[in-house]
Amino acid sequence: MSDTAPRGVRLVIALAGRRNAGKSSLINALCGQDIAIVSEHPGTTTDPVAKHYELLPFGPVTFYDTAGLDDEGELGTLRIEATRKVLWRADVAVIVVGSEGITNAERDIASRIRELDIPCVVAFNKRDLRGPSEADAAWCAQNGLTAVEVSAREGLGVDALKTALIDAIPAEMREEPMLCADLVTPGQWVTCVVPIDLSAPKGRLILPQVQVLRDILDADATGIVVKEHDLAASLDNMKDAPALVITDSQVVDAVAATVPESVPLTTFSTLFARYKGDLASLVAGAQAIDALKDGDTVLVAEACSHHAMDDDIGRVKIPAWMKRYTGKDLHFEIYAGHDFPEDLERFALCIHCGACMLNRREMLRRIRECQRRGVPVTNYGVAISKLQGVLARIIRPLGME
Incomplete structure (x- = not known):
């Protein structure tokens, strides 16, 4: 196993559940190392804990151990919000169920994950103390959720859970992307x-x-x-x-x-829109340029930080072209880094860089996050071709009209 694979090439698998369901013990069992602190005291995990792992035969992943989604108090609210941020970025989620079985808390977690359109596996932990009831198994079946019985303490069912996680990986993450x-x-x-x-x-x-x-x-x-x-x-x-x-x-x-x-x-x-992301979605996002209104704010997202030149493409040229094309009073905000703004919904459009420094999985995550939150998203090149009136010609060689 290697920890050298870049962040962007790693599939994100988030473990979510109530306090004391055994999430920390389970991530330790999955990775075969004592990564997360384990305690019988509820609320031991306060901030998301990341562990890089080679999930064979798939490849590099990052497991996230998160705070309980039933945490309490002011600090508990902050911990829950941190957990939700991890879920925004997750490719696969694991609902960890403790010895109490399925409760309204697990049902709420599953509903949240379903809203985010994240593939999900249910891990019934602590099988050495209690297995899933018939009602629990029926609920998983009714909701189309793969259920696996595990015991992090005894190391039982861990390989079966790994297999279920690999099976749950979205097809888009398995595809070999094309460049030219x-x-x-x-x-x-x-x-x-x-x-x-x-x-x-x-x-x-x-x-x-x-x-x-x-x-x-x-x-x-x-x-x-x-x-x-x-x-x-x-x-x-x-x-x-x-x-x-x-x-x-x-x-x-x-x-x-x-x-x-x-x-x-x-x-x-x-x-690169095709190679690193979803060309059809980015072309659809470019069409939203025609719907921009006076006062709208456009997010210009860069995957890396760099020294801005006088003719910077994202900070100077694209804003000028867009204002000229639309004739609207638009506002632009530059966001360089790994994560989108927390208040993404306030943007009328996101224009992303070409993502040469991101892996396809990371770019797909960003596109999916925009779509989940109702923000049209495109990239520099697609947007420029739209603004210059040549988009139809540019996408034709790629089988699009």
Whole structure:
């Protein structure tokens, strides 16, 4: 097992339940280590405790031990809120049931998890003291919940719970994402348009461009890299038209005007919208730009922190383009980091970066969180193509109209 896998590549599995249900003992049993403090005193776990683990044969996951959702008092309310934040980010949830069996507390927890559309497994802990009653088993069956009997203390049923967790992992987390190799065949030519502006790192290309070029080579195709003002000459010098042109979104309008309609055209960021997230959802989110009103606040979400340049794409160019396109008095807030604002609902739209520094699971988590809270979400490249009036052409090579 290794703790070196980045946060974004790890599936998040949250353990939730009442105080003293045995969540801490169970996470210790799952990981085979004493990670969480175990005590008979209710409320021992005050803040979420994370443990990285290699859940084979799936891969890296993070288990979260959380405070009891029946905690009391002012501090208890804060602990419950911290638990709910973990649930926002969870890919799979485990409802841990203690020796008292299913109560209204577990039913409330299950309802909350169902609202978040999180796959869920019920772990009847302390089977050495009491197994699930017929009524408990019937309730799980009626609600479509997989139930597993375990004893964290005795180590019974732990492997069965791991199997149930793997079975519950969403299909989207198992898929091998595509970048661009499926768009070309061996021997074809692909032209990549790469502007060199203030934000371009000196002496190298940015990560999305490098990854796309590597994918082209892995497909046994040939990649040509040009700056936007050299594109026309490059196309004229080619014996045959390229099989695909991929451009930086910031110059998509000029490139679209240069590349013949017969040549497939897309952008690096649009490829990453498919590779790192859910392209259909991000395209649908871009359409929400047309519904923006005066006074609306737009969230510009960046996955990493960086020094902002005078022509920064997220902080300068996109806001200017959006104001010009909509003609509305819009407000923009930049949020750089791992988590979204707690008050996400107050935003009329979220425009996310290309997520080159995030794994697909983390980006899907962010898209899902926006959808759960009723906030349209798109990404930089898709939004720019919409603002420049070329979105339909840009998504066509990816099988969308």
